[in-house]
Amino acid sequence: MDAQDIQFDMTRPLPETQPWSVAFWENAKEGKLVVQHCKDCNTNIFYPRKICPECWSKNLDWIEASGKATVYMFSTAYDMVEPRFWEDIPYTIAYVDLEEGIRMMTRIVDCKPEDIKIGMTVEVVFKKLNDDFYLPYFKPVESK
Amino acid sequence: MSHGKIAIIGIGEVPTRIMPERTRWDILYDVCTEAIRDSGLDKNDIEGVINVAPQAQPKLAAELSFGKLPEELGLKGCKDNCTCNAGGASTSNCIRLAEQYITSGLAKAVLIPHVTVHSTVKPEDLISFFAKAGVDMQWEYPFGTTYNILMGMMANRYMHETGAKPEHMASVVTALRSWSSRDPNSFFYNKEVPSPEKVFSSSLLNTPLHKRESNILCDGGSAMVIVSADVAKKMKKPAAYKLGESVRYFSGTPVLRDFHKVAEGLSLTGVEAMKEAGVTKEDIDLWNIYMAYPMNHPIMAEALGIAPIGEGAKYFYDGRMSFGGDIPWSTIGDAPGRGHTGSGVSTAMYVETARQLMGKAGERQVKDCKYVYQNTAGGSGFNNIGTVWGRDL
Numbered sequence: 001m002d003a004q005d006i007q008f009d010m011t012r013p014l015p016e017t018q019p020w021s022v023a024f025w026e027n028a029k030e031g032k033l034v035v036q037h038c039k040d041c042n043t044n045i046f047y048p049r050k051i052c053p054e055c056w057s058k059n060l061d062w063i064e065a066s067g068k069a070t071v072y073m074f075s076t077a078y079d080m081v082e083p084r085f086w087e088d089i090p091y092t093i094a095y096v097d098l099e100e101g102i103r104m105m106t107r108i109v110d111c112k113p114e115d116i117k118i119g120m121t122v123e124v125v126f127k128k129l130n131d132d133f134y135l136p137y138f139k140p141v142e143s144k
Numbered sequence: 145m146s147h148g149k150i151a152i153i154g155i156g157e158v159p160t161r162i163m164p165e166r167t168r169w170d171i172l173y174d175v176c177t178e179a180i181r182d183s184g185l186d187k188n189d190i191e192g193v194i195n196v197a198p199q200a201q202p203k204l205a206a207e208l209s210f211g212k213l214p215e216e217l218g219l220k221g222c223k224d225n226c227t228c229n230a231g232g233a234s235t236s237n238c239i240r241l242a243e244q245y246i247t248s249g250l251a252k253a254v255l256i257p258h259v260t261v262h263s264t265v266k267p268e269d270l271i272s273f274f275a276k277a278g279v280d281m282q283w284e285y286p287f288g289t290t291y292n293i294l295m296g297m298m299a300n301r302y303m304h305e306t307g308a309k310p311e312h313m314a315s316v317v318t319a320l321r322s323w324s325s326r327d328p329n330s331f332f333y334n335k336e337v338p339s340p341e342k343v344f345s346s347s348l349l350n351t352p353l354h355k356r357e358s359n360i361l362c363d364g365g366s367a368m369v370i371v372s373a374d375v376a377k378k379m380k381k382p383a384a385y386k387l388g389e390s391v392r393y394f395s396g397t398p399v400l401r402d403f404h405k406v407a408e409g410l411s412l413t414g415v416e417a418m419k420e421a422g423v424t425k426e427d428i429d430l431w432n433i434y435m436a437y438p439m440n441h442p443i444m445a446e447a448l449g450i451a452p453i454g455e456g457a458k459y460f461y462d463g464r465m466s467f468g469g470d471i472p473w474s475t476i477g478d479a480p481g482r483g484h485t486g487s488g489v490s491t492a493m494y495v496e497t498a499r500q501l502m503g504k505a506g507e508r509q510v511k512d513c514k515y516v517y518q519n520t521a522g523g524s525g526f527n528n529i530g531t532v533w534g535r536d537l
């Protein structure tokens with residue numbers, strides 16, 4: 001098969017939302033990182049659910065996160081990612097632990113990949129995908 | 145539970161290769177007839193067919209789920225047919241369901257087949273399938289993650305905690321390939337075994353994963369016949385008896401899977417499966433470990449108490465898990481050595497477990513192999529199933 005016969009999807013994938021996660025993305029659009037919170041059992045929840053996964057309460061709300069987090073683990077991609085992400089290479093995917101006690105997948109940006117370390121402190125910065133979606137990325141707190 | 149109720153009595157397999165001219169049904173005919181002939185049973189003795197779900201092959205999945213295989217093979221005694229899907233843990237569930245068919249009296253003998261042909265799937269479909277399988281479409285996929293990146297993150301964390309060096313991690317590939325180079329059914333059969341340095345010097349895909357530490361998508365298939373332990377005993381043929389099993393669920397979404405909880409789960413499933421089988425880790429002759437990627441093998445070696453915490457990768461580097469080493473380990477070379485056949489690598493692992501216990505593993509035969517510990521896992525690692533198999537009841 002010739003390479004030109006291959007029809008890769010080069011569009012940027014958008015988060016596939018659920019009715020109960022829309023508020024997360026609405027807040028992200030305003031530059032706010034929010035965490036779902038159960039008012040009955042006081043649990044911070046990630047990712048957002050229809051009911052609290054701890055106590056099944058529907059009494060759920062949102063709290064604004066400080067935006068500060070710690071890198072738990074990461075890997076920097078140089079090759080073998082989907083064609084739709086080729087233009088970003090190299091990029092670093094990480095799990096970060098928020099001060100609110102939840103762990104998210106994200107990208108670490110605004111620094112050299114070799115400067116990223118497990119345990120480093122990072123802060124949220126939003127990356128626009130389109131008018132509806134801003135992804136929460138993180139950058140080192142020291143960087144300008 | 146599972147102690148001593150069933151046995152694998154027949155196995156069949158075709159070489160794992162990249163051979164688009166070999167159709168899926170071509171492979172299914174070959175592996176099923178070979179497994180049934182190997183069992184010593186008549187084709188019409190097969191009363192149940194439980195298919196390992198083929199990933200990324202929707203047309204075949206529908207054909208198998210809706211009962212085409214017993215008809216194609218003329219299995220006149222077949223009473224029922226279905227498909228089990230739990231990704232790489234599918235085969236384990238097929239075997240559990242076979243036990244249910246057998247102990248409930250539905251079937252005396254059950255056929256479990258698997259086939260995957262990747263080479264005729266459109267590249268864009270394959271890339272898209274493997275990019276999306278097992279990751280969350282809202283909270284992970286939009287960031288640009290991949291299986292390779294997930295494995296790279298785990299390896300980075302492991303290296304951070306243990307001080308293992310990249311060449312230690314790379315040596316897992318050397319160990320796995322030392323086995324597959326001696327396995328006629330492996331993609332890397334008769335191929336040079338790369339040194340850790342050679343693995344480490346291949347191009348970097350994502351930190352710390354190198355090209356030679358990732359998998360090659362291949363075509364392949366295998367099948368097994370399961371009967372009750374009593375029937376297997378009466379048949380007086382070499383067989384693999386299922387002696388113990390334990391499982392833990394971790395998470396569907398990788399980011400919710402805590403590194404330490406997974407390590408704890410890998411350990412507990414081992415302890416519980418061996419306890420049920422009435423054996424200790426000193427009794428195990430072969431650790432037939434399925435991790436799909438090389439980089440998690442050291443974590444498993446430590447979780448099972450085979451290597452001290454923090455020294456798993458060093459054990460591989462020292463050649464202890466390689467062909468000729470003192471700890472027989474993944475004797476088809478897991479996915480990195482065998483070639484990746486979707487959920488089929490775990491089917492092939494069970495076939496190898498049986499082959500070793502039946503004494504039919506040729507150059508790779510583990511001497512006086514009485515007990516095998518084998519694990520499987522599904523998706524991007526949502527669970528871990530540990531099983532113990534024995535040459536006798």
Ligand SMILES: [Zn+2]
Binds near residue numbers: 040057
């Ligand atoms: Zn709650």
